[in-house]
Amino acid sequence: xxxxxxxxxxxxxxxxxxxxxxxxxxxxxxxxxxxxxxxxxxxxxxxxxxxxxxxxxxxxxxxxxxxxxxxxxxxxxxxxxxxxxxxxxxxxxxxxxxxxxxxxxxxxxxxxxxxxxxxxxxxxxxxxxxxxxxxxxxxxxxxxxxxxxxxxxxxxxxxxxxxxxxxxxxxxxxxxxxxxxxxxxxxxxxxxxxxxxxxxxxxxxxxxxxxxxxxxxxxxxxxxxxxxxxxxxxxxxxxxxxxxxxxxxxxxxxxxxxxxxxxxxxxxxxxxxxxxxxxxxxxxxxxxxxxxxxxxxxxxxxxxxxxxxxxxxxxxxxxxxxxxxxxxxxxxxxxxxxxxxxxxxxxxxxxxxxxxxxxxxxxxxxxxxxxxxxxxxxxxxxxxxxxxxxxxxxxxxxxxxxxxxxxxxxxxxxx
Numbered sequence: 001x002x003x004x005x006x007x008x009x010x011x012x013x014x015x016x017x018x019x020x021x022x023x024x025x026x027x028x029x030x031x032x033x034x035x036x037x038x039x040x041x042x043x044x045x046x047x048x049x050x051x052x053x054x055x056x057x058x059x060x061x062x063x064x065x066x067x068x069x070x071x072x073x074x075x076x077x078x079x080x081x082x083x084x085x086x087x088x089x090x091x092x093x094x095x096x097x098x099x100x101x102x103x104x105x106x107x108x109x110x111x112x113x114x115x116x117x118x119x120x121x122x123x124x125x126x127x128x129x130x131x132x133x134x135x136x137x138x139x140x141x142x143x144x145x146x147x148x149x150x151x152x153x154x155x156x157x158x159x160x161x162x163x164x165x166x167x168x169x170x171x172x173x174x175x176x177x178x179x180x181x182x183x184x185x186x187x188x189x190x191x192x193x194x195x196x197x198x199x200x201x202x203x204x205x206x207x208x209x210x211x212x213x214x215x216x217x218x219x220x221x222x223x224x225x226x227x228x229x230x231x232x233x234x235x236x237x238x239x240x241x242x243x244x245x246x247x248x249x250x251x252x253x254x255x256x257x258x259x260x261x262x263x264x265x266x267x268x269x270x271x272x273x274x275x276x277x278x279x280x281x282x283x284x285x286x287x288x289x290x291x292x293x294x295x296x297x298x299x300x301x302x303x304x305x306x307x308x309x310x311x312x313x314x315x316x317x318x319x320x321x322x323x324x325x326x327x328x329x330x331x332x333x334x335x336x337x338x339x340x341x342x343x344x345x346x347x348x349x350x351x352x353x354x355x356x357x358x359x360x361x362x363x364x365x366x367x368x369x370x371x372x373x374x375x376x377x378x379x380x381x382x383x384x385x386x387x388x389x390x391x392x393x394x395x396x397x398x399x400x401x402x403x404x405x406x407x408x409x410x411x412x413x414x415x
Contacts, residue, residue, distance in 0.1 A: 003024075004019065004021045004022075004038065005021050005022060005023040005024065005025075005038060005039065006023070006024070006025060006038055006039055006040055007038055007040065008037065008038045008040065010038070011037070011038035015036075022047060023039065023046060023047065024045065024046060024047050024048050025039060025042075025043040025044065025045060025046065025056060026039070026043050026044050026046050027039060027041070027043045027044075028042075028043050028044055028055070029044075031043075042055065042056035042057065043055075043056060044056075045059040050062075051063060085160070086159060086160060086163075087157035087158070087159070087160075088132075088157060088158050088159070088160050089130065089131060089132040089133075089157060089158075090132060090133070090158050091118065091124040091132065091133040091134060091158070092118070092158070093158025093159045093160060093161065093163070094115075094158060094159040094163050094164060095115075095116040095117070095118060095134070095154070095155070095158055095159075096116075096155045096157055096158065096159055097109035097113075097114060097115070097116045097155075098154075098155040099143055099144075099145060099146065099152040099153065099154050099155065100152060100153050100154075100155065101145035101147065101148065101150065101152040102150070102151075102152075103145070103147075103148055103150060104145060104147045104148060106155075107145055107146055107147050107152070108146075109146060110146050113146070116154070118134075119134075119137055119139070119140040121137060124137075131156060132156040132157055132158060134154075134156040134158070135156040140154065141153050141154050141156060142154075162205060162206060162209050165206060165210075166206075166209050166210050166212075166213040167181075167210070167213050167214070167217070169193055169210070169228065170182050170187065170191075170217075170223070170228075173186040173187055173189075173190045173191070174186040174187075184224075187222075187223055187224060188224050191223060191224060191225045191228070192225045192227055192228055192229055192230050193228060193229045193230065194230050194231065195229075195230065195231050195232075195233065196229040196231065196232045196233070197232075197233050197234075197235060198232075198234060198235070199234060199235060199237070200234045202234075207229075207232065210228055210229075211227065211228060214226075214227065214228040233311065233312065233368055234312055235311060235312065236309070236310070236311065236312050236313040236314045236315055237278065237314045237315075238279070238287075238305075238308070238314075238315060238316075238317055239276050239277060239278060239279070239314055239315065239316040239317065240276070240277065240278075240279045240285040240286070240287055240316060240317045241253075241263075241274055241275070241276060241277075241285060241316060241317070241318070241319075242274070242275050242276075242277045242283040242284070242285040243255075243256050243263050243265075243272040243273070243274060243284075243285075244272060244273045244275070244283075245265060245270055245272055245273075246270065250282070250283045250284045250285070251265060251272065251284060252284045252285075253285075253319060255267065256272065258319070258320060261274075262274075276316045279317075287317050289301060292322070296322060296325075296326055297329075297407075298407060299329055299404075299405035299406070299407050299408045300322065300325050300326050300329060300405075301322075302404060302405060302406075303325045303328070303329065303374065303404050303405050304321070304322045304325040306370035306371065306373075306374055306404055307321075307325055307370070307371050307374040307375075308321075308371065309371055310369070310371060311368045311369065311370060311371075325374075328374075328377075328378055328381065329401075329405055329408055331381060331385065332381060332397065332398075332401055332405075332408065332412065333408060333411075333412065335381070335384060335385060335389060335394065335397075336394065336398070336412045336415055337415070339389065339391075339394055341391060343388070344388060344389065344390045344391065345387060345388040345389075345390060348390060348392070349387055349390075350380075350383060350384065350387070350389070350390070350393050353380060353383055354380070354392070354393060354396050357376050357377065357379075357380040357396070357400065358396060358400070360372070360373065360376040361373045361376055361377060361400045364376070365403065370404070373404075374404060377397070377400055377401060377404075380397060380400075381397065384397065398412045398413050
């Protein structure tokens with residue numbers, strides 16, 4: 001790029017060969033530049049003539065305006081789009097409904113012959129030629145041309161796994177429709193989707209292509225909304241603690257005794273290195289939800305996932321922290337079991353706190369700030385167990401806990 005002050009590779013090159021390094025952007029006030037590092041962030045323009053002193057965004061706007069005024073250029077937005085290869089060399093994708101005819105070339109399969117389904121085979125293996133496993137199943141590949149009736153061969157590439165998931169939200173609207181993917185009535189009643197929740201890795205592969213698909217359907221008059229989803233939120237990755245010994249071997253949680261912040265290998269007493277990583281088989285730190293349900297119950301698992309941290313941030317799974325959620329739900333149940341109208345406090349001592357908690361939990365649910373909603377319910381429960389609960393206090397607590405722990409909430413409500 002030939003900007004050694006503001007590109008690290010150029011900086012190192014210029015430093016090695018004693019080339020001049022002239023900065024044209026300095027860090028904003030209060031920020032220092034690391035020695036040996038190029039400044040690659042936005043800052044304040046320097047050594048730039050009449051742009052000196054301007055923040056980066058204003059400097060860009062000004063120089064663009066000057067170029068436009070002199071007829072040397074103009075502002076333009078460039079969009080970078082990740083390429084989407086629609087065909088795949090796989091057996092399990094949806095077949096592309098095309099046949100190849102020696103006389104008529106590529107011919108679409110008529111609608112009356114759709115869908116083209118995968119052949120039922122005991123084994124499907126790569127052909128060794130780079131083609132799809134379907135290419136080796138001659139009984140399926142050989143067919144006739146819809147145009148001339150002569151011999152033809154099916155397309156053996158398949159659609160990618162996104163082909164169906166790009167529009168599955170529309171099929172959900174009317175899953176039993178036999179002669180159309182969805183009815184206009186169902187689509188107009190339910191679309192658009194109120195909330196889309198997915199991992200950040202879906203932002204390109206699923207979300208973006210769903211929007212492409214939907215906009216094409218809108219242009220064709222098959223859907224009534226320009227956008228498929230009203231609101232998007234990404235959930236953070238659930239991380240987990242890994243435990244590694246001095247030889248670099250990883251150990252499962254069942255092999256370890258936790259003593260405060262230390263992890264001790266039960267077999268040898270060795271103190272292990274503790275780190276927070278993505279769950280991986282190689283690091284033996286995966287968490288099986290079935291095991292958690294078996295030990296703590298589905299409600300505790302659900303509540304803890306809500307309580308782990310902010311919805312969109314990565315957060316580590318902590319086997320010790322889940323115990324706190326277990327204790328909380330046990331305390332809720334104990335309060336329900338032991339409630340006695342005759343022993344309830346007189347008046348309404350928790351009126352203000354009760355309404356404050358209702359407002360907090362309701363607002364947090366809308367914002368998907370589940371962790372602070374759970375914290376508010378825990379604070380509310382502490383007050384109720386300290387002073388005593390009225391029937392209204394208890395009914396409120398059960399209603400608030402219900403979305404987070406539905407099984408316990410249902411039993412508590414019945415009781």
